[in-house]
Amino acid sequence: MQMTDSQRIAAPREKVWEALNDPEVLKASIPGCEELVKHSETELEAKVKLKVGPVKATFGGKVTLNDLDPPKGYTIVGEGTGGVAGFARGEAKIHLEEDGPDATILSYEVNAKVGGKLAQLGARLIDSTAKRLAGEFFTAFGEQVAPAPVPEFTETANGAPEIAAAESAPGDEQKKGWFGGLLGGKKKQVVDDPKIGDPAE
Structure with a gap:
C-alpha cells in the first residue's frame, strides 16, 4: 500500500521540524x-488503539x-503488533519545503503493510x-504547529465582551446598505408617512 500527499502549514520550516521531533x-x-515514549533522539515506543472495520486492537511497537x-525532513519507520489482530509495518518519508518565510509545505510518501486478521479485511478497506x-494525523499535526487564531474580544460601553468585527469583504457594504435600507427605510416610512395619523385620533 502506497500513498502520497502534501499539506501547507502556516509556520516556518524550523518550527515544523522541531514539532516533528517533539513526542508530545x-x-x-x-x-x-495512548503512549509515546522517547528513548533516544531516533527511537520511540508507542501504544496505539485503532479500529479497522470490525477489528479493534491495541498495537504496541517501536x-x-x-x-x-x-x-x-526524515524517514519515520514504525512496526507494531496487535495480538490476534495481526501486525502493521510502515514508513513515511517526510520532506519540508519553505513556502515563504512563514509557511512550510509538508510532503509525505507512505508505504505500509499489514498481516494477520487485518490483511483479511481486504485491500480497499485497508487503503x-x-x-x-x-489525513487525521497531518491535519492534527498542522493544528498543533499552527493553531487557528482565537477571536479577539473587546469591551462594549457597558463592559460586556464583544467579538471584534472582521474586516468587511468586498461587496459587504453594498449588502449592508441594501439590507439596512430595507429595514431602515420601512421604519422611516412608518414614522414619516403623512397618511398615518396619530393613533389617538
Whole structure:
C-alpha cells in the first residue's frame, strides 16, 4: 500500500521540524495514540488503539527516525503488533519545503503493510483506513504547529465582551446598505408617512 500527499502549514520550516521531533506533539497528532515514549533522539515506543472495520486492537511497537536531514525532513519507520489482530509495518518519508518565510509545505510518501486478521479485511478497506488515518494525523499535526487564531474580544460601553468585527469583504457594504435600507427605510416610512395619523385620533 502506497500513498502520497502534501499539506501547507502556516509556520516556518524550523518550527515544523522541531514539532516533528517533539513526542508530545506527535502523541497528540497520532490517531488513537495512548503512549509515546522517547528513548533516544531516533527511537520511540508507542501504544496505539485503532479500529479497522470490525477489528479493534491495541498495537504496541517501536518507531525509528532515519535519514535525518534537519530541517528538510526524515524517514519515520514504525512496526507494531496487535495480538490476534495481526501486525502493521510502515514508513513515511517526510520532506519540508519553505513556502515563504512563514509557511512550510509538508510532503509525505507512505508505504505500509499489514498481516494477520487485518490483511483479511481486504485491500480497499485497508487503503481507505490508512488514508483516513494519515489525513487525521497531518491535519492534527498542522493544528498543533499552527493553531487557528482565537477571536479577539473587546469591551462594549457597558463592559460586556464583544467579538471584534472582521474586516468587511468586498461587496459587504453594498449588502449592508441594501439590507439596512430595507429595514431602515420601512421604519422611516412608518414614522414619516403623512397618511398615518396619530393613533389617538
